[in-house]
Amino acid sequence: MILGNPFKLRRNGVMGLNERNLRLVAELNPRGLMRLVNDKTITKRLAIEAGIPNPELIGLVSNPYDMRRLDQMLERPNGVAIKPANGSQGNGIMIITGPMKGGYKLANGRRVVFEDVRFHVMNILSGMYSLGGLPDTALIEERVRFAGVFDEISFKGVPDVRIIVLKGVPILAMLRLPTADSDGKANLHKGGVGVGVDLVTGVTQLGMQYDQLVDFHPDTANELSGLQTPYWEDMLIMAAQAYDVTSLGFLGADIVIDVDKGPLLLELNGRPGIAIQIANRFGLRAHVEPVLAADTSKMDAKARIAFGKDIYRLIHEGQAAA
Ligand SMILES: Nc1ncnc2c1ncn2[C@@H]1O[C@H](COP(=O)(O)OP(=O)(O)O)[C@@H](O)[C@H]1O
Numbered sequence: 330m331i332l333g334n335p336f337k338l339r340r341n342g343v344m345g346l347n348e349r350n351l352r353l354v355a356e357l358n359p360r361g362l363m364r365l366v367n368d369k370t371i372t373k374r375l376a377i378e379a380g381i382p383n384p385e386l387i388g389l390v391s392n393p394y395d396m397r398r399l400d401q402m403l404e405r406p407n408g409v410a411i412k413p414a415n416g417s418q419g420n421g422i423m424i425i426t427g428p429m430k431g432g433y434k435l436a437n438g439r440r441v442v443f444e445d446v447r448f449h450v451m452n453i454l455s456g457m458y459s460l461g462g463l464p465d466t467a468l469i470e471e472r473v474r475f476a477g478v479f480d481e482i483s484f485k486g487v488p489d490v491r492i493i494v495l496k497g498v499p500i501l502a503m504l505r506l507p508t509a510d511s512d513g514k515a516n517l518h519k520g521g522v523g524v525g526v527d528l529v530t531g532v533t534q535l536g537m538q539y540d541q542l543v544d545f546h547p548d549t550a551n552e553l554s555g556l557q558t559p560y561w562e563d564m565l566i567m568a569a570q571a572y573d574v575t576s577l578g579f580l581g582a583d584i585v586i587d588v589d590k591g592p593l594l595l596e597l598n599g600r601p602g603i604a605i606q607i608a609n610r611f612g613l614r615a616h617v618e619p620v621l622a623a624d625t626s627k628m629d630a631k632a633r634i635a636f637g638k639d640i641y642r643l644i645h646e647g648q649a650a651a
């Protein structure tokens with residue numbers, strides 16, 4: 330494995346969790362601001378106010394009273410996604426793809442009845458999937474339907490694009506693909522595949538699953554590299570704007586593509602994972618240092634994107650020449 334060799338590891342500037350926590354999260358993300366992204370209902374409101382497209386909110390369930398309207402909220406021919414407002418890593422997310430014989434069909438093909446869904450929502454309210462185990466709210470939103478170039482390398486779910494944004498500057502990106510293991514979700518901890526994406530062009534590179542390098546999708550056996558991410562420039566703008574609306578200096582923006590609506594912001598993370606370095610076969614440090622050293626305060630989103638691309642080009646063209 331590429332990360333097995335400590336010398337190579339250091340040379341490529343791979344960041345560990347400690348360094349990420351101390352230099353990026355603690356330094357750039359004040360505690361009070363984390364609330365804005367930890368709670369998906371707040372993130373959604375901010376995105377709507379800023380005009381960043383995101384999946385339509387069908388309703389919230391916070392108490393037994395709201396629960397009485399749950400069956401109505403599920404009445405969508407194209408299905409819904411049910412999520413804990415304060416969840417993470419794909420935990421507690423139920424993807425319903427549509428009605429099925431008096432019940433509902435899940436992304437993994439299984440049929441459930443209303444009572445099963447209600448039970449799941451009760452568990453969300455009890456805090457089973459939430460940070461800190463506190464009572465939570467269930468968010469019911471439209472299910473994003475995906476169609477396009479990544480169909481060949483996705484399995485029963487929606488791929489998402491994770492873009493890491495530092496001081497408003499996009500620095501690294503990866504495409505995350507659902508697999509048979511990941512139950513309609515693209516989260517890496519659930520068995521999703523992470524694929525490096527060229528920050529300048531949006532073209533996919535090689536991938537990883539469970540921290541192992543892979544070149545082909547495990548379920549479809551199709552090659553991961555060489556695909557153009559549609560709406561790439563739009564996605565970079567959405568990610569850069571996420572900084573303007575949250576003021577979080579270090580964040581991960583998760584973006585999906587809907588067949589009708591185009592790119593939609595799914596959520597923001599104030600403590601994005603570091604596996605993106607494996608997917609990109611390259612460490613964060615080289616991308617981070619120039620941004621930390623620069624004064625980006627007078628740059629708008631477009632200028633910050635241009636800056637991020639310059640850094641990326643410098644590093645990766647240098648690497649190709651080496
Ligand atoms: N509205 C939706 N429609 C379809 N799939 C979704 C939807 N919301 C989430 N997902 C799937 O679940 C994954 C995790 O969702 P996300 O909102 O990022 O929550 P988490 O904080 O748990 O990562 C996404 O990467 C995507 O694959």
Ligand SMILES: [Mg+2]
Nearest residue numbers: 418419583596
């Ligand atoms: Mg996510």
